[in-house]
Amino acid sequence: MTNAVDIRSISRSFGRTRALEDITLSVPDGSICGLFGRNGAGKTTIMSILAGQDRPTSGNAKVFGEHPFENSSTLSKISFVRDNQRYPDDYRLHHVLRIAPRFAPNWSVDVAAELVDGLRIPAKIPIKKFSRGQLSSIAIVMGLASRAPLTLLDEPYLGLDITARALFHDLLLRDYSAHPRTVILSTHLIEESEALFDRVIIIDRGRVRVDCERDEASNLAFTISGPADAVDKLSTNRRVLLTHAAGGLRSATITGEASDELVLQARTLGATISSASLPELVAAYGADAPESTLIKKGARA
Amino acid sequence: MFTNEGPIFQQLAAMIADGIVNGTYLEETAVPSATDFAAFHRMNPATASKGVNTLVDLGVLYKKRGVGMFVASGAREILRAQRRDEFRKKYLQPLLRETAVLGITTGKLHSMIDDEGQDPR
Missing domain, CATH: 1.10.10.10 (Winged helix-like DNA-binding domain superfamily/Winged helix DNA-binding domain)
Incomplete structure (x- = not known):
């Protein structure tokens, strides 16, 4: 399988702030990939570099085998709307709909029209007066109607109501099935969106912490909870990402898979073990100290 | 879901x-x-x-x-056969664990199953 995105040890510093540190990852062509991490983890910086709107301080990032920066043929294959995208002051919806196809050779008027209608985007109000949800809606129109071979969706749900989110999922999947492309989507609403993804990437403090197929992610960590003594005993010499305690109760989220032996041992000590859900995994890595081990799985070229 | x-x-x-x-x-x-x-x-x-x-x-x-x-x-038969194999692990073992926790004897469990079976569905 070829990769739509190939990032080789890129770093990006803003002054003394290290936004990205030695990131290496690839996204296979045709994947719908979830990009997760806390605020400030580096999600938008990665997308900006992929979209050619920023350059890494070191390392290189390729999209469809080319460097995107100032490369118009590659840029025409990429759609990226920032979560805080600005528009000219006097712009209304129709200005955007008129100008967007010039940057998107595969633009679908039908997809745009269906989304504008379904998301109830106001036509008469200037975009600068849009609410947060309405700004997200217009970003979704541009992201999906572009039908770009690499579609970068940065926090597409911000402020969006639940009906609109469902409509977005439906249209994304429907249009993806008819016109396959590579999608990278960042969001904090993990539980709601996780079934969309075939790959997941978790970054924290500018580093890749998890990069694997969606199905492998359920085996990456487990949580032991129960009496504090039992949990401490069971988690000895294990890589603990996150602990939570109240009174005599304790839970610990630990990397790896729980062996049958450990599950039995837990049961005799009155503790329970469950595999960490994707939201739990993301939360655990977000709480973790920086020096821990990297988990990386899945065949890539 | x-x-x-x-x-x-x-x-x-x-x-x-x-x-x-x-x-x-x-x-x-x-x-x-x-x-x-x-x-x-x-x-x-x-x-x-x-x-x-x-x-x-x-x-x-x-x-x-x-x-x-x-x-x-x-x-249907392929799937039913597969599920019969899983029945012990999925239903019987948890049932027996729970009866042990509750102090339900095997004899009591048998009569509970008999009673439940007689209830019209």
């Missing part, structure tokens, strides 16, 4: 298998396509295909070229 237990493609396969065992999808009739399942459950199309193909590999579904996915004859 999907839980945290096990990969999503297996959960979809289990959902379709449930439909076959309980008679929603009859043998030699069509089931929705992977694309339909993906759209309905709002899930990744590749994951949906993987789920459907799990059942193809089991001989439960088969593909009619240009028409779609069909339930194979004998599919």
Whole structure:
């Protein structure tokens, strides 16, 4: 399988702030990939570099085998709307709909029209007066109607109501099935969106912490909870990402898979073990100290 | 729709298998396509295909070229046999663990099962 995105040890510093540190990852062509991490983890910086709107301080990032920066043929294959995208002051919806196809050779008027209608985007109000949800809606129109071979969706749900989110999922999947492309989507609403993804990437403090197929992610960590003594005993010499305690109760989220032996041992000590859900995994890595081990799985070229 | 237990493609396969065992999808009739399942459950199309193909590999579904996915004859029995194997682990063992916790004796459990069996459904 070829990769739509190939990032080789890129770093990006803003002054003394290290936004990205030695990131290496690839996204296979045709994947719908979830990009997760806390605020400030580096999600938008990665997308900006992929979209050619920023350059890494070191390392290189390729999209469809080319460097995107100032490369118009590659840029025409990429759609990226920032979560805080600005528009000219006097712009209304129709200005955007008129100008967007010039940057998107595969633009679908039908997809745009269906989304504008379904998301109830106001036509008469200037975009600068849009609410947060309405700004997200217009970003979704541009992201999906572009039908770009690499579609970068940065926090597409911000402020969006639940009906609109469902409509977005439906249209994304429907249009993806008819016109396959590579999608990278960042969001904090993990539980709601996780079934969309075939790959997941978790970054924290500018580093890749998890990069694997969606199905492998359920085996990456487990949580032991129960009496504090039992949990401490069971988690000895294990890589603990996150602990939570109240009174005599304790839970610990630990990397790896729980062996049958450990599950039995837990049961005799009155503790329970469950595999960490994707939201739990993301939360655990977000709480973790920086020096821990990297988990990386899945065949890539 | 999907839980945290096990990969999503297996959960979809289990959902379709449930439909076959309980008679929603009859043998030699069509089931929705992977694309339909993906759209309905709002899930990744590749994951949906993987789920459907799990059942193809089991001989439960088969593909009619240009028409779609069909339930194979004998599919229901294949799935029922598989579930009988799982019955002990999935139902009996947890049941016995719980009776031990509650202090229900084996004799009491037997009579409870007999009583429950006599209740008209």
